[in-house]
Amino acid sequence: MTRKAAPKRAKKPAKPKPVSAYIVVREMVSVNRSYTEPDRVFLSRSAARKHAGELNRELRALLNPFDDGRGPGDLMSDGQEAFDALLKKLGLSAPKKSKGDGYLSSRDWAAWWDRTYYDVTETQRDAIWDALDEFKWYTVTKTTLE
Amino acid sequence: MAKPATRFVVKRLNWMEWHSGRMARRPGEVAVASFATFDEAEAERARREGEYRERANPFECGRAVRNWTHLDEPRLRDWLMDHGVDPPEPKKDGAADWSAWWKQNQKKLGAEKRAAVWEALDKVRFFTVREEPARPVGYAVVVVNWEYNDEFYDANTEQGEVIRVFRTRERAEAECADNNDIARDVWAEALGDAEIELDDEDEEFAMFDMRDRLRRRRGLLPGEKLKEGEGLFRTTANVPFYEVIEVSLEGLE
Numbered sequence: 109m110t111r112k113a114a115p116k117r118a119k120k121p122a123k124p125k126p127v128s129a130y131i132v133v134r135e136m137v138s139v140n141r142s143y144t145e146p147d148r149v150f151l152s153r154s155a156a157r158k159h160a161g162e163l164n165r166e167l168r169a170l171l172n173p174f175d176d177g178r179g180p181g182d183l184m185s186d187g188q189e190a191f192d193a194l195l196k197k198l199g200l201s202a203p204k205k206s207k208g209d210g211y212l213s214s215r216d217w218a219a220w221w222d223r224t225y226y227d228v229t230e231t232q233r234d235a236i237w238d239a240l241d242e243f244k245w246y247t248v249t250k251t252t253l254e
Numbered sequence: 255m256a257k258p259a260t261r262f263v264v265k266r267l268n269w270m271e272w273h274s275g276r277m278a279r280r281p282g283e284v285a286v287a288s289f290a291t292f293d294e295a296e297a298e299r300a301r302r303e304g305e306y307r308e309r310a311n312p313f314e315c316g317r318a319v320r321n322w323t324h325l326d327e328p329r330l331r332d333w334l335m336d337h338g339v340d341p342p343e344p345k346k347d348g349a350a351d352w353s354a355w356w357k358q359n360q361k362k363l364g365a366e367k368r369a370a371v372w373e374a375l376d377k378v379r380f381f382t383v384r385e386e387p388a389r390p391v392g393y394a395v396v397v398v399n400w401e402y403n404d405e406f407y408d409a410n411t412e413q414g415e416v417i418r419v420f421r422t423r424e425r426a427e428a429e430c431a432d433n434n435d436i437a438r439d440v441w442a443e444a445l446g447d448a449e450i451e452l453d454d455e456d457e458e459f460a461m462f463d464m465r466d467r468l469r470r471r472r473g474l475l476p477g478e479k480l481k482e483g484e485g486l487f488r489t490t491a492n493v494p495f496y497e498v499i500e501v502s503l504e505g506l507e
Contacts, residue, residue, distance in 0.1 A: 124421060129419060131394075131416055131419075131501075133416070136410075136412075136413055138399060138410065139401055139402075140399055140400075140401065141415070142399040142410060142415060143413060143416075144282075144412055144413060145394075145396060145412060145413065145414045145499055146394065147282055147283075147284075147501060147502065148501055148502050148504050149392055149502070149503050149504065149506065150505060150506075151503075151505030151506045152505055155504055163281045166282075167280075170279050170280065170281065172318075222317070222318035222319075222320055225318070225319075226326035251394075251416050251418065251419055252419065253392060253418075253421065253503070253506060254418060254419070254420050254421065254425065
């Protein structure tokens, strides 16, 4: 008597092996740690870096760096004095301080950026952006794709 | 080697509601339609752009002239006058209220002059066409950034930290559901959900509000509303603490 062969079990589809991948995100000013949502996932870090470069160029074109109320002193590790020195070197004038004493006097950097935009050359504007080393740019981070 | 097949993708540019009903553009774009030929994609882009122009005030898309056009203000004024459009008079402080001027005059201008204004405002565009290689799609599970504003929790419009990315929506949704179950238990305990009394007085109150996030995702303009109650949650029961977003996969075929 021959034994009946056991029916073959249907093979479960193999779980895809997780692979390292890269996304491009920008850390946002927020109470919780938070980032922009990515639109692409890359296999190679260099392709992700290229995309980050494109997004950062867009950021420079679209944003006013002082729009969220922070001034050069907050966006530059060398502080306000270094920024004033940079403006002087570039031949640009800083905005006037508003009336008030001590901490009540302030300079409206966001309005200054918008007002002087067409008087500032691309080279001057790039020099300002380059100096704002505390500004949050798009960067590449690692993730897992399954 | 054969060139990879490309598609012509209509993309919505990343405008979001900013302070006091104004819009601001940020880097990034969302694919809304895809075509085999440029002409088809361009026709769809023009149709969508036209629809948005019917509803949008271009002078509320950013607050300064530099957000609207490559022309500085004197050149913008000249350009408009050359096209038979009288721009707003500057006020005492030298600034003009372009937004109010548009609200008051856009209908009177007529189609041709309105189109001339939009043409001058070349930075206010809502859609574009990109030629891209056809790419596979993945699904990222992201943590929604809920921030407390002293009254309720508000879901940040454009933020979400990626946990993991999946090749199939099914797996991403399963991971997302598991994470949401755990998060809801934790939040319910922390906020004392069981003690919340849903009496009539508080009927309007929602502890979690994600309307701005939904509005941005759908590309709604300021003043355009969601369905009543949509995006509002009185307790943690159905709150999305995690969501699945679509991402394109590059080099990961």
